[in-house]
Amino acid sequence: MTIVRHRKTLDHISSYVPAKSLQQIENELGLERIIRLAANENTNGCSPKVKEAIAENYNKIFLYPDGFCTELRSELSKLYNIEENKLIFGNGSFELLSLVAQAFINPGEESIIPEPSFGWYKVVTLAMNGSIVSLPLKSHSIDLDEVKDSITDRTKIIWLCNPNNPTGTFFNSEDLERFLREIPSRIVVVLDEAYYEFVTNDEYPNSINFVEKYPNIIILRTFSKVYGLASLRVGYGIAHPELIDLLNKIRLPINVNATAQVAALASLKDIDFKNACIKNNILGKEYYYKAFEELNLEYIPTETNFIMVNVERDSIEVVNDVLKRGISLRAGAEFGMPTWLRITIGRPDENQLVIEKLKEVLDIV
Numbered sequence: 597m598t599i600v601r602h603r604k605t606l607d608h609i610s611s612y613v614p615a616k617s618l619q620q621i622e623n624e625l626g627l628e629r630i631i632r633l634a635a636n637e638n639t640n641g642c643s644p645k646v647k648e649a650i651a652e653n654y655n656k657i658f659l660y661p662d663g664f665c666t667e668l669r670s671e672l673s674k675l676y677n678i679e680e681n682k683l684i685f686g687n688g689s690f691e692l693l694s695l696v697a698q699a700f701i702n703p704g705e706e707s708i709i710p711e712p713s714f715g716w717y718k719v720v721t722l723a724m725n726g727s728i729v730s731l732p733l734k735s736h737s738i739d740l741d742e743v744k745d746s747i748t749d750r751t752k753i754i755w756l757c758n759p760n761n762p763t764g765t766f767f768n769s770e771d772l773e774r775f776l777r778e779i780p781s782r783i784v785v786v787l788d789e790a791y792y793e794f795v796t797n798d799e800y801p802n803s804i805n806f807v808e809k810y811p812n813i814i815i816l817r818t819f820s821k822v823y824g825l826a827s828l829r830v831g832y833g834i835a836h837p838e839l840i841d842l843l844n845k846i847r848l849p850i851n852v853n854a855t856a857q858v859a860a861l862a863s864l865k866d867i868d869f870k871n872a873c874i875k876n877n878i879l880g881k882e883y884y885y886k887a888f889e890e891l892n893l894e895y896i897p898t899e900t901n902f903i904m905v906n907v908e909r910d911s912i913e914v915v916n917d918v919l920k921r922g923i924s925l926r927a928g929a930e931f932g933m934p935t936w937l938r939i940t941i942g943r944p945d946e947n948q949l950v951i952e953k954l955k956e957v958l959d960i961v
């Protein structure tokens with residue numbers, strides 16, 4: 597392509613590499629069935645009510661979807677007891693992260709990103725000609741005091757993943773409130789709460805309570821994780837209506853498809869399924885904690901549906917060896933943690949298999 601000249605800023609962006617699809621891995625390795633525990637999907641699937649809802653909607657598929665997500669909006673506003681105009685829906689939270697960057701970052705303005713964290717924050721900042729201020733985690737956690745100390749006159753967005761992907765750690769309500777009080781209100785704070793439903797610690801912030809007082813924050817949640825709808829792409833944001841209005845100006849007018857909307861709505865109504873998944877996750881966590889302690893492997897206690905463990909070996913090699921045995925995990929090397937693995941917590945049989953295969957690969961008896 598020598599004729600069309602792209603924006604120079606694209607040269608600074610390395611392409612985002614999502615986890616490979618199951619089909620891709622199975623084809624590459626010639627394996628029958630791979631258990632995928634690399635992308636924090638819900639291996640329990642989704643609520644059976646989703647199937648009915650999609651079937652019912654099937655004969656309306658020729659119609660454009662509701663660009664306002666009216667029913668889903670109404671249901672979530674009841675669930676959280678917030679006004680409907682504090683909500684925005686996206687094609688996954690990925691889209692909403694992009695919109696936030698597009699709405700706020702002028703060329704040269706800074707994003708503060710505690711790292712390792714979710715990779716997309718960097719890409720969307722660079723795409724807007726913003727610059728990255730990367731801040732290392734402290735004991736695998738976001739230290740809000742350090743984040744505050746990194747603020748400059750050019751800081752525009754602070755991206756906080758809570759609990760943090762990939763480490764599974766969280767910051768508490770008291771620390772968040774003090775942070776919001778002390779930082780300049782001209783800075784947008786993104787609270788990415790993709791794993792919110794899995795948190796069990798009661799010190800975790802109920803961040804919705806801060807939205808009225810702090811119109812510079814936006815909370816992002818998703819149907820991809822506990823609700824098991826990752827393939828359908830629905831995420832949502834909660835913020836002050838003025839911030840929501842800005843994002844709506846540049847949002848694709850019809851960004852969430854109708855199948856996704858009915859599925860999300862049905863899954864919200866199936867509280868039993870959600871609770872069963874949360875319970876499964878708690879048991880899974882306990883299983884892994886115990887197993888890692890027995891194996892004498894260091895791990896990070898987690899508030900999410902994944903867990904990081906230090907195998908004290910090259911994580912890429914270990915991931916490849918485990919993959920040959922039919923399980924796909926994430927190598928910490930991708931996050932600058934070269935001897936760690938990130939393992940999605942699955943069903944009990946899957947978790948047991950992970951430990952069994954890890955023992956084989958690490959040669960522990």
Ligand SMILES: *Cc1c(COP(=O)(O)O)cnc(C)c1O
Binds near residue numbers: 687
């Ligand atoms: C999985 C994940 C998301 C992605 O959510 P989608 O709604 O599927 O786009 C966003 N943020 C973090 C931190 C995640 O781990």
